[in-house]
Amino acid sequence: MDSQSLILIVLAGAALIVALWAAFGRRAPTDHAQAQEAAHNALIAQLSANQADLAARLQMMTESQGQLTRTLEQRFEHVSKRLGDGLSEHSQRTGDVIKQVHERLAVIDAAQKNLSTLTDQMVGLQDILSNKQARGAFGEIQLNDLVTDALPPSAYTFQATLKNGKRADCLLKLPNPPGSIVIDSKFPLESYLALRNAENDDVRKVALRSFGTDVLNHVRTIAEKYIVAGETAESALMFLPSEAVYAELHASLPDVVEKSYRARVWIVSPTTLMATLNTVRAVLKDAHMREQAGVIQAEVLKMLDDVTRLDDRVAKLQKHFTMTEEDIRQIRISTDKVTRQGEKIEAVQLADDGPAEALQPSLPQGTVAGPTANEP
Numbered sequence: 120m121d122s123q124s125l126i127l128i129v130l131a132g133a134a135l136i137v138a139l140w141a142a143f144g145r146r147a148p149t150d151h152a153q154a155q156e157a158a159h160n161a162l163i164a165q166l167s168a169n170q171a172d173l174a175a176r177l178q179m180m181t182e183s184q185g186q187l188t189r190t191l192e193q194r195f196e197h198v199s200k201r202l203g204d205g206l207s208e209h210s211q212r213t214g215d216v217i218k219q220v221h222e223r224l225a226v227i228d229a230a231q232k233n234l235s236t237l238t239d240q241m242v243g244l245q246d247i248l249s250n251k252q253a254r255g256a257f258g259e260i261q262l263n264d265l266v267t268d269a270l271p272p273s274a275y276t277f278q279a280t281l282k283n284g285k286r287a288d289c290l291l292k293l294p295n296p297p298g299s300i301v302i303d304s305k306f307p308l309e310s311y312l313a314l315r316n317a318e319n320d321d322v323r324k325v326a327l328r329s330f331g332t333d334v335l336n337h338v339r340t341i342a343e344k345y346i347v348a349g350e351t352a353e354s355a356l357m358f359l360p361s362e363a364v365y366a367e368l369h370a371s372l373p374d375v376v377e378k379s380y381r382a383r384v385w386i387v388s389p390t391t392l393m394a395t396l397n398t399v400r401a402v403l404k405d406a407h408m409r410e411q412a413g414v415i416q417a418e419v420l421k422m423l424d425d426v427t428r429l430d431d432r433v434a435k436l437q438k439h440f441t442m443t444e445e446d447i448r449q450i451r452i453s454t455d456k457v458t459r460q461g462e463k464i465e466a467v468q469l470a471d472d473g474p475a476e477a478l479q480p481s482l483p484q485g486t487v488a489g490p491t492a493n494e495p
Contacts, residue, residue, distance in 0.1 A: 258304035258360040259288055265389060266291075266302075269396035274403055281351070285344040288358075290351075291399055294406045297352040300399075301345035302392075304358045307333040311364050314371075331375045334368060334386075342382045354383040356395070362388050 266275050266289055279290035281301075289302040310330040317323035337357060345355045357379070359365045365388035369376055379386050387395055 258306045258358065261360045261389065262289055262302060262304050262358050262392075265392055266396065269393060270400055270403070274399070281345070281347055283344070283347055287345050293352070293399065293402060297354070299350070300352045300354065300356060301341070302356040302358055303341050303345060304360060305337040305341075306360055307337065307364070308361075309333075311361075311367065314367065327371055330368075331372045334372070334375050335378060338379045338382050338384045338386075341384050346383065354385060356392070357384050357386045358392055359386060359388050362390060364388075365391075 263277060266277075270291070274292055276290045276292065277288065279287050279301075281287060281290075287301040288304050291300045291302065293299055307330060310326065310333045314323065314326040314330050317326050341355050341357050345351065346353065359368070365386070368386065376386065385395075
């Protein structure tokens with residue numbers, strides 16, 4: 120019930136009291152009427168007091184309702200603010216999450232594109248490896264990259280033609296011994312794949328025998344074509360451009376590897392070929408150092424000849440210095456004589472009766488007076 124309804128009720132009660140008082144006030148006063156009138160007055164007074172109390176309570180209720188309204192408004196405003204802040208923060212978080220999702224989706228799209236590209240490349244590689252000529256070119260390109268990365272250009276030749284007319288994939292130019300070494304690329308992929316895809320032991324044995332036969336055929340071909348007496352070294356290298364094929368060969372067919380050793384054909388993979396090329400580079404460096412040592416020795420001998428000539432010239436210069444020193448000594452003797460003669464002349468008292476002999480220089484005993492050979 121709101122404050123307006125309470126006010127209407129109070130007013131209605133007051134109007135009823137006035138109407139009752141007016142109705143009972145028109146009757147003739149009697150004792151009974153007087154008693155009723157007193158009762159009515161008391162009732163009216165009581166109603167007035169109740170009305171005042173009701174008005175006071177109504178006032179308190181109105182104030183309480185106003186305070187309650189203000190409190191509710193404040194709380195509603197606080198709740199609205201918190202709700203708005205929460206919605207704003209939630210919207211921001213949602214936006215950040217959506218942004219991160221978009222970024223991750225972009226990364227996933229890029230990864231998917233890379234995966235598609237890699238799939239296409241794998242399909243292309245499979246197509247290359249399924250063709251013998253393309254597979255041979257693949258091995259030669261890998262061999263080319265390894266050799267060019269490890270050795271200087273003067274140390275190798277690709278597609279070199281030997282004296283017997285055979286063309287080698289790569290010829291390493293080494294000094295004698297051991298001499299030039301041929302590297303030939305081979306890739307027995309069909310027999311290897313048949314070995315890897317064998318479903319049972321019987322099929323595996325047949326595939327393993329075929330794989331060993333293919334490798335030995337390549338070994339014999341290299342030994343016959345690329346080991347040429349007087350032109351190449353007594354051995355050659357067979358390059359397998361696959362670590363998996365190389366590992367399977369050494370793990371399952373050690374007898375084939377032993378036969379290749381006896382045929383002086385060394386089977387290498389990309390890793391072992393790199394180690395071999397590093398050894399070749401060390402050999403070439405040592406040979407170059409030996410050549411440079413001869414040049415250095417010749418230059419040292421020339422320098423020794425120059426030192427000998429310099430020593431002769433210093434001796435001649437020293438001889439000249441000795442002769443010059445003797446000349447200076449003779450000059451000093453002459454200047455000393457002149458100085459002493461001057462001192463004697465200064466000491467002589469020139470007079471008319473002075474003896475002329477006083478002007479004669481004092482000579483050592485046994486020396487004849489007179490001009491010397493060097494004096495006028």
